[in-house]
Amino acid sequence: MFALLTSLAAMAQPQTASQARADLSVRTVRVEGTGETKAQPDEAWIDLAVETQGATAKAAGEENAKKIERVLAALTAAGIPRKEMETRNYSVYPDYAQPDPRSEPKLRGYRANNTLSVHTRELGRLGEWIDRALASGANRVDGVRFGLSKADAVRAEALRQAVERARKSAEVLAAALGVRLGAVLEASTVAEPPRLYPARAMMAMASDKSAEASTQILPEEQTVQAQVTLVYAIEPAR
Numbered sequence: 233m234f235a236l237l238t239s240l241a242a243m244a245q246p247q248t249a250s251q252a253r254a255d256l257s258v259r260t261v262r263v264e265g266t267g268e269t270k271a272q273p274d275e276a277w278i279d280l281a282v283e284t285q286g287a288t289a290k291a292a293g294e295e296n297a298k299k300i301e302r303v304l305a306a307l308t309a310a311g312i313p314r315k316e317m318e319t320r321n322y323s324v325y326p327d328y329a330q331p332d333p334r335s336e337p338k339l340r341g342y343r344a345n346n347t348l349s350v351h352t353r354e355l356g357r358l359g360e361w362i363d364r365a366l367a368s369g370a371n372r373v374d375g376v377r378f379g380l381s382k383a384d385a386v387r388a389e390a391l392r393q394a395v396e397r398a399r400k401s402a403e404v405l406a407a408a409l410g411v412r413l414g415a416v417l418e419a420s421t422v423a424e425p426p427r428l429y430p431a432r433a434m435m436a437m438a439s440d441k442s443a444e445a446s447t448q449i450l451p452e453e454q455t456v457q458a459q460v461t462l463v464y465a466i467e468p469a470r
Contacts, residue, residue: 259466260417261409263401267393267460270453271386273378276358278350279320280365281372289324289342296344299369303348306368310361312350321347347374353381359447378451390458391421398462406466414465421460 282299286292308314323345329338348370350361355378362373380386406413 258417259411260463261402261405261411261413261466262461262463263398263405264459264461265394265396265398265401267390267395267397267458269386269390269393269456271380271456273355273380273451273454275351275353275379275381276355276449276451277377277379278352278358278362278365279347279374279377280350280362280370281345281347281374282370283343283345283372285327285341285343287341289326289344292342292344293324296346300346300348302369303365306364307350307361310364311354311357312352312361316351318349318351319346320349321345355449355451358449362447362449376449378454380454380456383456386454386456387458390456391460394421394458394460395462398460402462402464406464409466410469411466412469414467416462417465418463419460421458 280303282296282303284292284295284299286295304314304317307317325343327340327343329340331337350365352358352361358376362376366373402413
């Protein structure tokens with residue numbers, strides 16, 4: 233009698249989703265949905281580099297330090313706080329002449345490279361700041377990267393779209409199969425990071441032909457994708 237009561241008590245326990253799927257009497261349908269949201273970027277990073285040469289590593293480094301300080305001063309004067317600028321990479325390395333297979337490599341001197349990352353939310357001034365940096369000593373622009381300060385909200389909308397499309401697919405399948413959708417037994421999702429596009433840059437001449445050209449940076453829309461998989465229990469139609 234005790235064994236029988238124990239067996240009945242076990243049968244009365246509610247099933248988990250995985251147990252329900254393992255039970256062959258529970259029929260399921262599996263659907264997938266994708267969502268995509270586009271948003272205009274509201275922040276950007278400019279990667280500027282100052283590269284210098286010197287007869288010694290010390291000379292190359294000292295010259296680099298002077299130039300990067302001028303770049304920092306110019307950008308600060310233009311309105312970018314120092315806290316929004318940081319070093320992404322710094323290196324000093326020997327510079328050899330073009331290798332000649334008939335002789336040993338010849339040391340020409342040393343190169344120092346300092347890559348500065350500048351963060352801003354004033355996207356309309358990107359070109360102006362690039363021009364100021366180049367005029368004050370930067371000799372390379374490694375790129376402009378855009379981002380979304382509220383990426384979570386954009387991802388949530390993409391996920392909502394993905395769930396809605398998966399649900400509609402499940403409803404269509406259920407109607408075609410002549411069954412009724414039950415509870416959602418499983419749900420999983422993959423949210424893709426924003427799809428970043430390279431910045432488009434162009435040189436625009438002022439109305440005065442004697443004026444110097446200025447750089448214009450055109451931000452691209454950021455795309456966020458999400459994918460969801462839903463597993464529904466299906467029941468006979470009433």
